[in-house]
Amino acid sequence: MSLPLSDKQNIWHPYTRIRQGELNIVIEKAEGAYLFDSDGKRYIDAIGSWWVNLHGHGHPAIVKAIANQAAKLDHIMFAGFTHPPAIKLAEMLLEVLPAGFSKVFYSDNGSTAVEIALKMCFQYWHNKGRMKSKVIALENAYHGDTFGAMSVGGRSIFTQAFEPFLFDVEFISIDDGQNVVESFKNLVEKGNVACFIFEPLVQGAAGMNIYPAAVLDELLSLAKANNVLCIADEVFTGFGRTGKYFSIDHLQNKVDIICLSKGLSGGVLPLGATVCREEIFQAFAEESNLLNDGEGLNIRTFFHGHSFTANPIACAAAIASLELLKSKECTDSISRIEKQNQEFVQKIRSNSYPTISTARCLGIILAVEYTTSEQTGYLNQIRDKLYVYFIDKGIVLRPLGNIVYIVPPNCISDEDLAFVYEAILSFQP
Ligand SMILES: Cc1ncc(COP(=O)(O)O)c(C=O)c1O
CATH class of the missing domain: 3.90.1150.10 (Aspartate Aminotransferase, domain 1)
Structure with missing residues (x-):
């Protein structure tokens, strides 16, 4: 055949x-x-x-990095173990990302990078004893195909069959001029918004909808003033696509979490990363006065991981790709x-x-x-x-x-x- x-x-x-x-x-x-x-x-x-x-x-540089790494260490589970390519890549990412990011959580595609960011936000508030369950997202957004990622994506033919299973999200239209700022303000002032997720400056799957940094900056400052965590989904826009390393490099205000994938490995092997600020990570750290659940795990632990988290060969490809990206x-x-x-x-x-x-x-x-x-x-x-x-x-x-x-x-x-x-x-x- x-x-x-x-x-x-x-x-x-x-x-x-x-x-x-x-x-x-x-x-x-x-x-x-x-x-x-x-x-x-x-x-x-x-x-x-x-x-x-x-x-x-x-x-050739990426092919060589992959071959060398495959001959040395192909894969190792990432709980209880680590390896040089993951360590080096995290150092390099934190160096090229805007200041303020502190911890890299690896996964293996864009949807999981987003899923992890959402779970980090929900559990951040849970660990702090605050019940915040609302999410704000942009109309026509696309964040991936897992259920969390679909929930924060615009409702469309992509999601129609799954609508009863998606969680409730407040959608605002980024193309709505000053009105979007007003709608956003009304939502965040209610005090129950856990996070705001967006594709910074370019909504890819929406048809490469390009919008100005100034509007997003206004939303970010309102979010900050109202204790809303901000997630930049740079799965598409990351690694030079918008003319700067990251789309958030065009912004004045900072975000709390960034989601990366696609170009992260140079587009050669599946790899994702969700990078957060130290304050978020610290909300998951053990406190001596908290009780364990009896199985040696702590209730503040982030219960998320994938078999291929931080695959060493994919990390080696990403290191080679980042080195190339930094070249003249x-x-x-x-x-x-x-x-x-x-x-x-x-x-x-x-x-x-x-x-x-x-x-x-x-x-x-x-x-x-x-x-x-x-x-x-x-x-x-x-x-x-x-x-x-x-x-x-x-x-x-x-x-x-x-x-x-x-x-x-x-x-x-x-x-x-x-x-x-x-x-x-x-x-x-
Ligand atoms: C902005 C954005 N987020 C997330 C995803 C999902 O990534 P993946 O296809 O690797 O799951 C995509 C895919 O196109 C995307 O454009």
């Missing part, structure tokens, strides 16, 4: 409609910004394999892509193409919305046509309805970027 047919027969793919006769493309090789299918066709990986890949596929070559590449994105957006705005209604960018993220008579967004019918059009041209893009976006690996060449821009402009519905 051919590979695509065997795939069809035996495998259930994520976020994929199950349709008669439709086969997945078999990718056999990847190098730099390119993917190669089993017929040898080359594709530009213009979305960095679902927003994960930072430095291109098969980067990489920062120059990010600025190069950022500048070309800005010029492309400018070109669209000044030429007013009839097929394109709007374009925006931040850092290496660029989004273009195609004109449509239907409702805009994820379910827009133009999506399939766009997808096939770009695949035929040898470009992997995954449109969100009528919105196409690029999040390329930092190594993408100027020629390939120009080719992608041209393809975006040439599409005819």
